[in-house]
Amino acid sequence: xxxxxxxxxxxxxxxxxxxGVVAADASxxxxxxxxxxxxxxxxxxxxxxPLAGVASRVSLEEFDEAALTERIGDAVWLEQKIRAHEQxxxxxxSAVSVVPCRFCTVYRSxxxxxxxxxxxxxxxxxxxxxxxxxxxxxxxxxVDRERFVAGQAPRNxxxxxxxxxxxxxxxxxxxxxxxxxxxxxxxxxxxLRTTAGNDxxxxxxxxxxxxxxLTLQAPEVSGREQEMIFHGAYLVGEDERxxxxxxxxxxxxxxxxGVEFELTGPWPPYNFxxxxxxxx
Amino acid sequence: MSVRDEQQxxxxxxxxxxxxxxxxxxxxxxxxxxxxxxxxxxxxxxxRVLLSSVATLEEQRERTxxxxxxRS
Numbered sequence: 455x456x457x458x459x460x461x462x463x464x465x466x467x468x469x470x471x472x473x474g475v476v477a478a479d480a481s482x483x484x485x486x487x488x489x490x491x492x493x494x495x496x497x498x499x500x501x502x503x504p505l506a507g508v509a510s511r512v513s514l515e516e517f518d519e520a521a522l523t524e525r526i527g528d529a530v531w532l533e534q535k536i537r538a539h540e541q542x543x544x545x546x547x548s549a550v551s552v553v554p555c556r557f558c559t560v561y562r563s564x565x566x567x568x569x570x571x572x573x574x575x576x577x578x579x580x581x582x583x584x585x586x587x588x589x590x591x592x593x594x595x596x597v598d599r600e601r602f603v604a605g606q607a608p609r610n611x612x613x614x615x616x617x618x619x620x621x622x623x624x625x626x627x628x629x630x631x632x633x634x635x636x637x638x639x640x641x642x643x644x645x646l647r648t649t650a651g652n653d654x655x656x657x658x659x660x661x662x663x664x665x666x667x668l669t670l671q672a673p674e675v676s677g678r679e680q681e682m683i684f685h686g687a688y689l690v691g692e693d694e695r696x697x698x699x700x701x702x703x704x705x706x707x708x709x710x711x712g713v714e715f716e717l718t719g720p721w722p723p724y725n726f727x728x729x730x731x732x733x734x
Numbered sequence: 735m736s737v738r739d740e741q742q743x744x745x746x747x748x749x750x751x752x753x754x755x756x757x758x759x760x761x762x763x764x765x766x767x768x769x770x771x772x773x774x775x776x777x778x779x780x781x782r783v784l785l786s787s788v789a790t791l792e793e794q795r796e797r798t799x800x801x802x803x804x805r806s
Contacts (some may be wrong), residue, residue: 556765
């Protein structure tokens with residue numbers, strides 16, 4: 455062995471990547487082989503008092519601050535690590551409740567990680583208590599403008615008239631009428647966003663342990679052409695079926711208004727981490 | 735749009751959704767090493783490249799649909 459090779463190896467110091475925090479007594483039996491952000495190391499549970507960190511060893515060459523900035527520019531690396539982070543958390547979630555950490559939470563040593571678990575024991579336990587037996591579900595609602603207009607026309611005289619006129623008029627005049635129709639529809643959709651948004655949130659919240667509206671996503675994020683009119687996250691436990699039933703009746707009620715719903719998750723409860731653990 | 739493009743589009747959208755959660759939510763106060771604000775910005779720059787390819791796929795799909803409509 456050359457001395458150079460030895461130096462390279464000794465420089466490859468290992469740290470710990472923390473995915474999330476679970477209760478130490480939960481002793482989950484989940485299969486995470488090969489899922490870790492560094493596939494060479496297994497996911498382990500590091501118990502410290504009543505809590506345990508879901509963690510795996512990582513090379514600090516790869517995850518040190520200076521290195522990170524460079525790695526992030528590598529889309530392939532980034533996607534791989536983000537998916538690994540999420541997969542470990544989802545696998546954990548399938549067995550036990552978990553408080554998820556942000557992507558790229560790394561400790562230089564096991565003792566530093568343990569110190570975090572003991573120093574933040576109280577807020578972490580409170581956070582865990584809040585999500586125990588529950589998962590996060592995401593709800594999105596989109597409006598299809600054409601179907602919305604078709605649904606409005608029988609009730610909204612102004613829309614009906616503009617629609618008929620723009621269909622019968624000559625091209626130049628029809629253009630102006632169409633513009634007016636577009637503006638009118640925009641303001642009606644705006645109104646729908648407020649009224650339906652409030653209604654949807656209130657009714658879903660009544661069937662969930664907790665919930666919050668989230669920022670609406672642009673089409674390039676949502677991947678749908680239709681305009682998003684509602685986006686929310688809900689903490690749902692054993693009453694998951696009631697929650698889905700509530701969503702089902704909302705979908706049926708709003709179908710005529712051209713509104714479509716989408717349910718995502720179960721997610722690790724990223725949106726339900728208390729403020730205290732979010733900001734330093 | 736081919737089945738493969740469709741899959742790729744869905745794949746990228748879920749990644750975008752994922753990035754939004756794993757970067758901005760969850761326990762942030764932990765870690766000796768964490769992403770800096772500048773790092774997070776960089777992720778979004780990288781993501782925009784991804785997103786522009788999503789937009790391209792969308793356009794392709796629209797063109798395909800329009801072409802299909804013209805034929806029928």
